[in-house]
Structures are given as C-alpha cells and as structure tokens.
Amino acid sequence: MRILLVDDEADLVDAIARGLRRNGYAVDTALDGDEALAKATWTPYDLICLDITMPGLDGFEVCRSLRQNPPEGVAPRILMLTARDTVEERIRGLDVGADDYLVKPFAFDELAARVRSLLRRDPGRTGAVLEVGALRLDTATHGVKRADRQLDLTAKEFTLLRYFMSRPGEVVSQEDLLDHVWDEHADPFTNTVRVTVGTLRRKLSVEGESSLIETIVGSGYRLVEGGAGS
Amino acid sequence: MKPVAGSGLNTRKSHRLGSIRTRLALLYSILLFGLAAIVVGSIYLSLSRTLSDEPVSRDARYSDMIVDAEPASADPGGDSRPVGGRLAAFEEEVNRRALDRLRTYSVTAVAALFLGSLAVGWYVAGLVLRPIGRISSVAREISATDLSRRIELGGPDDELRDMADTFDEMLGRLDVAFESQRRFVQEASHELRNPLAVLRANLDVVMADPDADTDDFRAAGEVAGRAAARMSALVDDLLLYAHHERTDSRREPIDASTVVVETIEDFGAAASADGVALQHEVAHELLVVGDPVALRRVLANLLSNAIRVSDPGGRVRVTAGQDSEMVWMSVLDDGPGLSPEDQERVFQRFWRGDRASAREAGRSGLGLAIVRQIAEAHGGQVTLRSTVGVGSTFTIWLPRFVDS
Numbered sequence: 001m002r003i004l005l006v007d008d009e010a011d012l013v014d015a016i017a018r019g020l021r022r023n024g025y026a027v028d029t030a031l032d033g034d035e036a037l038a039k040a041t042w043t044p045y046d047l048i049c050l051d052i053t054m055p056g057l058d059g060f061e062v063c064r065s066l067r068q069n070p071p072e073g074v075a076p077r078i079l080m081l082t083a084r085d086t087v088e089e090r091i092r093g094l095d096v097g098a099d100d101y102l103v104k105p106f107a108f109d110e111l112a113a114r115v116r117s118l119l120r121r122d123p124g125r126t127g128a129v130l131e132v133g134a135l136r137l138d139t140a141t142h143g144v145k146r147a148d149r150q151l152d153l154t155a156k157e158f159t160l161l162r163y164f165m166s167r168p169g170e171v172v173s174q175e176d177l178l179d180h181v182w183d184e185h186a187d188p189f190t191n192t193v194r195v196t197v198g199t200l201r202r203k204l205s206v207e208g209e210s211s212l213i214e215t216i217v218g219s220g221y222r223l224v225e226g227g228a229g230s
Numbered sequence: 231m232k233p234v235a236g237s238g239l240n241t242r243k244s245h246r247l248g249s250i251r252t253r254l255a256l257l258y259s260i261l262l263f264g265l266a267a268i269v270v271g272s273i274y275l276s277l278s279r280t281l282s283d284e285p286v287s288r289d290a291r292y293s294d295m296i297v298d299a300e301p302a303s304a305d306p307g308g309d310s311r312p313v314g315g316r317l318a319a320f321e322e323e324v325n326r327r328a329l330d331r332l333r334t335y336s337v338t339a340v341a342a343l344f345l346g347s348l349a350v351g352w353y354v355a356g357l358v359l360r361p362i363g364r365i366s367s368v369a370r371e372i373s374a375t376d377l378s379r380r381i382e383l384g385g386p387d388d389e390l391r392d393m394a395d396t397f398d399e400m401l402g403r404l405d406v407a408f409e410s411q412r413r414f415v416q417e418a419s420h421e422l423r424n425p426l427a428v429l430r431a432n433l434d435v436v437m438a439d440p441d442a443d444t445d446d447f448r449a450a451g452e453v454a455g456r457a458a459a460r461m462s463a464l465v466d467d468l469l470l471y472a473h474h475e476r477t478d479s480r481r482e483p484i485d486a487s488t489v490v491v492e493t494i495e496d497f498g499a500a501a502s503a504d505g506v507a508l509q510h511e512v513a514h515e516l517l518v519v520g521d522p523v524a525l526r527r528v529l530a531n532l533l534s535n536a537i538r539v540s541d542p543g544g545r546v547r548v549t550a551g552q553d554s555e556m557v558w559m560s561v562l563d564d565g566p567g568l569s570p571e572d573q574e575r576v577f578q579r580f581w582r583g584d585r586a587s588a589r590e591a592g593r594s595g596l597g598l599a600i601v602r603q604i605a606e607a608h609g610g611q612v613t614l615r616s617t618v619g620v621g622s623t624f625t626i627w628l629p630r631f632v633d634s
Binding site: 009011012014015016018019022053081083084086103104105106107108109111 | 427
C-alpha cells in the first residue's frame with residue numbers, strides 16, 4: 001500500500017512518514033500542492049493524506065483536480081489533514097472528493113486507524129483481518145500466522161504479504177510491487193523486489209510446507225492458497 | 231430545553247411588567263381620586279357653610295314676605311311658634327336634605343371615578359408599556375450567538391422609539407465586536423494547531439517505536455523544541471495583539487523622533503549582520519500623543535520586516551517628519567516588493583508571504599496586523615507603497631500633538 005503524504009510542515013511530514021513506514025506502508029512525501037499533484041499524476045497511490053492550508057495549490061484544489069482528472073488505475077483514497085475544524089470546512093473537504101477528514105492535532109494511532117480503514121474499503125473486504133487459505137494477517141496488530149505458526153516479518157515483508165493477500169490468485173507484476181509496496185526511494189533497477197519476495201517466500205514455508213508464492217516467469221508472482229500443513 | 235427556559239422567562243416578564251403596570255394604574259387613579267376628592271369635598275364644604283350660616287329667612291329682603299304671609303298661613307290648629315320660626319325650620323330641613331343628597335352623589339361619583347380611573351390607568355399603562363415588553367422580549371431572544379436580530383420598533387418618533395433605536399445600535403456594535411473576536415479566536419487556534427500537530431505526531435511516533443534509539447529521541451526533542459518556540463512566539467504576539475485591541479493603554483505626549491532614533495539604534499547590529507545599510511533622516515520635535523512602547527513596537531516590526539526582505543548589500547531607509555496636522559514615519563526597503571494582491575493582504579492577521587520560512591524563523595504573521603492596529607488605536611493609519619522588483623515603503627501617520 002503506497003501513501004502520498006502532503007503537508008507544508010516538514011517536521012510533521014517526517015514524523016508521520018516514519019510512523020506510517022513502521023506500520024508497513026510505502027510512503028512518499030510532498031511539501032506543497034504542486035509537488036503533490038505532480039507525484040500523484042505519475043504514481044498510482046492507494047491513499048493520499050492531504051493538508052489543506054499550503055502555499056501554492058491548496059488541499060481543496062489538489063483534491064478537486066485529482067477527482068476531475070483521475071490518474072490511471074484505481075483512484076486514490078484521500079484523507080484530509082487540517083487545522084481548520086469548522087463544519088463548513090469539513091463539508092467542503094468531503095464535497096470536493098475527500099474520503100475522510102482528520103483535524104490537527106491528532107493522535108498518530110488515530111491517523112493509522114483511519115488509514116487502515118480507508119485502505120480496506122476495497123470491494124469484498126471490510127474487516128481488519130485478511131485470510132487466504134491458512135494464512136491470516138491482522139492489519140491492525142500486524143500479526144501474521146500460517147495455521148497456528150506465528151510468522152516474524154519485517155515491515156517491508158509485511159507490506160508485501162498484505163499486498164499479495166489483497167489480490168489472492170492474481171498475477172502481480174514487479175512494476176505493481178514497485179508502485180504499491182516500495183516508495184519513491186526504491187531504485188527500480190536493483191533486485192530488491194526479487195530479494196524481498198524470496199525472503200518472504202522462505203518465511204512463509206518451513207520444513208516441507210508447500211510454497212505459497214509462485215513465480216510466473218516473464219510476468220510476476222502469484223499468491224496461492226496451498227495446503228495448511230505439509 | 232429552550233422552550234422551558236423561555237416559558238420561565240416569560241412568567242418572569244409578565245410578572246415584572248404586571249407589577250409596573252399595576253403601580254402606574256394605581257398611581258394614576260389615586261392621583262385622580264385625590265384631586266376629585268379635594269374638588270368635591272371643597273364644593274361640599276363651601277356649600278354647606280353657605281347654607282347653614284345665612285338662612286334665607288333672616289335676610290331683610292324676605293322678612294316682609296314672612297309678615298305678609300302671616301295671616302294667610304295662620305293655623306287654627308295652633309302652632310305656638312311664630313310663622314318666621316316655622317319657616318326657618320322648614321328651610322333648614324330643605325338645606326339638610328339638599329346637603330345629604332349632595333354628599334351621597336359626591337361620594338358615589340368619586341368612587342365611580344376611582345374605579346373608572348383604575349380601569350383607564352390600567353389600559354393606558356398597558357398601552358405605554360407594550361413597546362417595552364417587545365423590546366425586552368426581543369432582547370431576551372438575542373443570545374450571544376445570534377446578535378444579528380434587531381428590535382426595529384417602528385412607530386412614532388418618541389422616547390421609546392429612541393430607546394429601541396439606541397439598543398439596536400448597541401447590538402450592531404456588539405455584533406461586529408463579537409464577530410471579530412470569534413474570527414480572531416478561530417484563526418489563533420488554527421495557528422496554534424499546526425505546531426501542536428507537529429509536537430504530537432513526533433512524540434507519538436517516537437514513543438510508539440520500540441526500536442527508537444537515543445538519536446531518534448534527540449531528533450524528536452529538537453523538533454518539539456522548535457514547535458514550542460513557535461508556539462511561544464505566537465502566544466506572545468497574540469497577547470500583544472489582544473492587548474492593543476483595548477483602547478485604554480497609556481497615552482502621553484511624546485517625541486516620536488526619540489522613539490525612531492532609539493529603535494534604529496536597536497536594529498543597527500541586526501542590519502549590519504545581514505549586510506544591510508541602515509540609513510535615517512529624522513526631523514526633531516515630532517510630538518504625538520501615544521504609548522511609547524507601542525510606537526517602538528510599530529517601528530521595530532517595520533524595521534525587522536524591511537531588514538529581512540533586503541538582500542545583503544541592500545539598504546533600509548527610515549525617515550520621519552511632520553506637516554501641519556500629521557507626524558509621519560516611513561520605512562523604505564529595496565527588497566522584492568509586493569504584488570498589488572499581496573499589498574491588500576499584507577496587513578491581515580496570520581498572512582505570511584512565505585509560510586515555510588516564516589515558520590522556521592518563528593514568525594507569527596501578526597507583525598503588520600499589530601502595526602496597523604496600533605496606528606489606528608492612536609488615531610492614525612499605516613499606508614503602503616510597493617513595486618515588485620523595486621521595494622516597499624511603509625508609512626505611519628499619527629495626529630500631531632499641539633500644546634495649547
């Protein structure tokens with residue numbers, strides 16, 4: 001899940017980006033509206049956290065522009081972050097196309113919960129827990145289990161698995177993974193995707209368990225249900 | 231909740247109005263009753279005295295009449311009294327009855343008058359008090375949040391209409407004052423929310439991270455320090471702004487040229503550190519009435535702005551002088567200047583041309599708003615002339631003090 005974080009307060013952006021990365025999201029940042037719009041045009045973000053009061057284009061304008069000329073693929077969810085708390089401002093924010101609204105100052109945990117909630121509003125999924133075959137992933141507590149075995153994953157592996165589990169059985173290309181699991185700092189020419197997928201695959205299956213991630217040569221990877229035990 | 235409170239107030243209202251109405255009606259009818267009683271009483275008294283003091287039969291003109299009538303009215307039955315005496319008794323009886331009747335009529339009339347005046351008084355008092363009832367009921371409906379309503383009494387141009395109009399004017403002023411207060415509080419809270427959000431997010435994230443090391447905490451501490459410094463600068467300026475919103479601050483005749491020269495001296499070091507030449511040309515004896523601390527603040531705000539926008543090698547020029555009515559103080563810079571749109575917004579609260587760098591420098595965005603506020607509180611104004619690429623000139627105009 002890739003998130004674009006937009007605010008003109010660099011100190012705020014840094015802290016939230018760090019927190020969200022620890023929660024297993026790929027996070028890009030922008031310090032003003034123009035930069036945000038440019039990044040959102042090129043990258044299919046899953047979620048954009050958007051401040052309203054910014055120099056240049058403000059949050060309302062960025063939001064309106066994104067809704068009027070949506071980037072290709074699935075439209076990003078938009079969460080407005082703002083110091084303005086009047087009812088009129090909230091209504092205006094929601095009316096220009098925001099999905100949710102959070103007033104500053106906020107507890108980071110609340111932001112994280114809203115981000116989770118917005119990102120799981122995908123068709124067919126409503127809870128915080130993803131299940132594919134014997135795999136069980138809790139997006140709130142970050143617990144991952146295969147059958148009864150607890151898996152110990154890094155933040156990046158967790159993000160990768162969550163992405164696979166939200167598209168069970170689908171072939172996911174390396175570009176998809178770079179777009180949604182890695183952030184703007186990833187070098188597309190390294191083998192970081194291949195390496196992380198390999199590590200995740202090994203952690204998912206121990207001693208004789210069937211492999212859950214298939215490599216489809218020439219097109220990408222696929223998560224399969226596999227057997228629970230052997 | 232509201233209807234209950236309203237009905238409670240209404241009872242109180244009718245009770246109060248009722249009591250004043252009763253008092254007016256009673257006063258009116260007692261006065262009328264008193265007057266009528268005095269008039270009727272004195273008529274009665276003078277009449278009774280006239281009738282009893284001088285019996286008609288003793289009048290010399292009528293004594294012949296009595297003698298003439300004597301033989302005719304001789305009573306064979308034998309009244310021993312002379313005819314004159316009997317006539318007098320008859321006359322007394324007639325007078326007594328007339329007085330009795332007069333008394334009865336008078337008392338009845340006065341009592342009826344009392345009742346009638348009570349009713350008329352009650353009605354008239356109600357009529358007079360009705361606009362007052364309207365005024366107080368509207369006043370009660372106007373809560374602090376809805377000051378937009380007015381009494382709009384209408385009707386003849388009398389004392390009550392005058393009172394209602396005065397009340398409406400007061401409501402208008404209150405409305406403006408409350409609205410600006412509300413907007414100010416709202417803007418101030420928005421401004422405080424941003425550094426608070428920075429503070430909270432940084433602390434939340436670092437505290438929740440089990441892997442955070444000393445460097446992470448140190449970094450969060452530095453950010454928190456910056457946010458706190460920003461908030462305290464903001465609070466200082468907010469307090470300053472709120473202070474100057476009152477108009478009762480110190481006022482004394484002062485020489486503005488001294489204030490100007492001293493402020494320029496204060497900024498000498500800052501200007502040379504930034505490589506900005508600070509020049510001045512200040513006339514002597516610029517007398518104005520005002521608060522020297524506030525005036526110093528005005529000049530300091532203008533000077534620090536001018537030095538900030540000037541590039542190294544630039545020049546800031548301060549001039550001050552007077553004409554027959556006004557004293558002026560002018561700060562000229564050769565910075566980037568302001569576009570016509572920005573010239574309109576530059577005095578607004580919390581407007582910053584360069585939000586990000588203003589924040590880092592801990593500027594509140596209140597500096598020029600304070601300048602304008604102080605100038606206006608001194609009965610003066612601030613003007614701005616600016617051309618993009620050439621520079622800006624801010625000028626303060628204050629009424630000149632003439633010692634009479």
